[in-house]
Amino acid sequence: MLQTNLCKGKLIVVEGIDGSGKSTQIDLLYKWLRGKGESVYFSEWNSSPLVKSTTKLGKKERMFTPTTFSLIQVTDFADRWENFFLPMLKAGVIVLADRYAFTGLARDVARGIDPQWIRNLYSFAYQPDLTFFFRIDIDTAVDRILASRAKIKYYEAGMDLKLSDKRIDSFRIFQGRILEEYERMIKEFNFEVIDATQSVQKQQKNIRGLVRQVLQDWDGLPSPKTSAHRHNKKPQKAVQN
DSSP, X not given: OOBOXXXXXXXEEEEXXXXXXXXXXXXXXXXXXXXXXBOEEEEETTOOTTTHHHHHHHHHHTOOOHHHHXXXXXXXXXXXXXXXXXXXXXXXXXXXXXXXXXXXXXXXHXXXXXXXXXXHXXXXXXXXXXXXXXXXXXXXXXXXXXXXXXXXXXXXXXXXXXXXXXXHHHHHHHHHHHHHHHHHHTTTTTEEEEETTSOHHHHHHHXXXXXXXXXXXXOOOBOOTTOOOOBSXXXXXXXXX
């Protein structure tokens, strides 16, 4: 379904249900690679300058249907792909993505959208050089989320699907569906499965070992001394190393 990455750069992504700890791990990986002198670009889900304000408004007003939610998220991804991912990969940069097309595939199918239709939407994207899937049970994910903030968000709980009147129960059902979709994709898209219940340090050690293999004998773009690349919900300007 996905295209082969023939660019000089490397594409590394992290996936997992909410509360899996993937964002912590990719942040550590980013800092480690930068410390090694690599040129690295980071992007996270729903961070396109083109549509993120619309997405935020739609979530706030609870306006999205499963189809419109799917379309606005693929628009966000396509904008970041064309304007950031692809140019960086062509330049020889390591691109790190906190969520990738697989998030769209898993969540949209969990919302009842036709799997083939969604796959066609994301068919322009490249197969990553390395995809980490952070496997975790629903109970642990819930505990982690509630330990970090007051409540579970409306759409991450799948409340729009009317699975349960109770948000936490809806979360368990919806994220359980997403987890099933991720499990189905492991072999097809060559996911590297990380036990997300292990310590942060042990997970990072395993991740770095696999990244070293991908970057072995690779000659990418050296890290510029004047800038660091990050693109997220609060884009950062170039900073001095």
